[in-house]
């Protein structure tokens with residue numbers, strides 16, 4: 001479980017996040033949504049400690065994350081996996097070496113065990129047999145999936161995904177969403193996903209947080225979205241006129257509400 | 258203003274070095290990286306070090322011969338001067354100035370690129386001490402390999418002096434060798450190694466610092482790489498002066 005309270009972050013004089021407080025439960029896919037520039041990436045980076053907030057507290061279970069000792073931080077981080085918005089694969093290493101890197105660094109596994117683990121993870125993201133390829137030889141979606149494989153190779157307790165399906169077709173997006181959801185349940189991970197993909201929200205949104213102008217303006221699950229009358233949420237979810245019409249039709253036919 | 262900025266950089270540099278020299282997560286990974294760096298620095302720099310020191314030895318011999326012309330100083334002094342100039346000053350300093358340009362700028366842009374492509378962030382989140390993993394092996398490899406390169410440079414440079422002066426008839430081979438064997442002080446060799454060790458540390462650590470703290474885009478990356486060379490060069494010359502004052 002991750003609990004944050006009173007998070008405030010500004011760059012210079014521009015506040016990006018103002019007074020964010022919430023909780024992320026394990027075994028659940030927690031989604032952070034909001035339009036481009038709303039501060040999703042900043043919030044995620046705050047949560048993993050890549051940037052520090054101006055004010056506020058972050059707790060990983062009982063651990064005070066912002067006042068943790070360096071050594072404990074590294075131990076905690078071995079339990080954290082992260083998928084970056086741009087994948088951040090090491091481009092001079094092969095796919096296999098990328099996924100194996102955390103194993104090489106932190107485990108005493110034999111070569112055979114490592115290679116078995118790498119193959120399991122690759123299989124988990126449906127990319128069997130691309131071990132010897134370099135990241136530059138992969139499509140964007142494949143890079144994302146390799147990024148996921150690398151993030152889960154150490155069986156993390158916390159998984160952070162920044163836009164796991166931006167730039168992917170709806171079908172592949174769905175596969176990745178399902179994948180993240182399954183892994184989350186299998187390992188009882190606390191998973192936090194940044195997204196502005198409405199399909200993801202409606203498929204795996206067990207706890208959805210809408211960021212708007214630096215604040216949490218709505219929180220709930222995917223079923224509550226339809227019945228909510230939060231204007232900002234609706235503007236965001238049903239952004240296109242097409243979806244707008246679809247929703248109106250649904251409501252006039254007595255769907256929800 | 259400038260002073261506070263300098264002190265700020267100095268503080269950040271010292272903290273980074275403190276982090277860089279902490280216990281490795283896994284020795285075997287660091288060891289592999291040290292070996293790779295040794296190979297890159299050593300083998301990668303052999304040719305340029307060879308060429309430069311050959312010419313420096315040659316020029317020293319010819320110019321000293323020119324200055325000796327018409328004086329009462331015996332010719333074999335050419336060998337002696339080439340040897341001492343090379344060992345005390347030219348081999349360590351010129352080699353390291355050149356390596357700052359080659360190895361230093363390379364390290365700054367390698368680490369800087371990793372910073373910009375979020376590779377460093379990705380490693381941090383895995384729990385890797387990136388300051389240690391990215392910097393320590395480079396510095397360790399450099400302080401082992403660069404003194405060896407400097408020693409090679411010294412030999413080649415003396416060879417260059419020989420080639421430039423003996424076949425051209427400035428003095429005989431025996432005289433040159435006699436010069437090489439006159440007034441030899443092993444202490445000078447010690448000084449050469451002290452210098453090359455210090456310079457190697459300076460040029461790698463400064464370059465890594467520049468790369469590690471890159472922000473922004475490709476222009477900043479280029480600047481960091483240039484700064485790495487310029488600042489390393491200045492620090493090498495400053496250290497050269499200080500070592501000369503302290504050790505002589």
Ligand SMILES: Nc1ncnc2c1ncn2[C@@H]1O[C@H](COP(=O)(O)OP(=O)(O)OP(=O)(O)O)[C@@H](O)[C@H]1O
Nearest residue numbers: 011016034035036037038039040041042043085196
């Ligand atoms: N390092 C930084 N320095 C200054 N401002 C920053 C920095 N990082 C982010 N910002 C600002 O913070 C705001 C939020 O950025 P962020 O990257 O979190 O958006 P986002 O919600 O992830 O958007 P997207 O969906 O496009 O990825 C932006 O206005 C951005 O300009």
Ligand SMILES: [Mg+2]
Nearest residue numbers: 040041085162
């Ligand atoms: Mg973002």
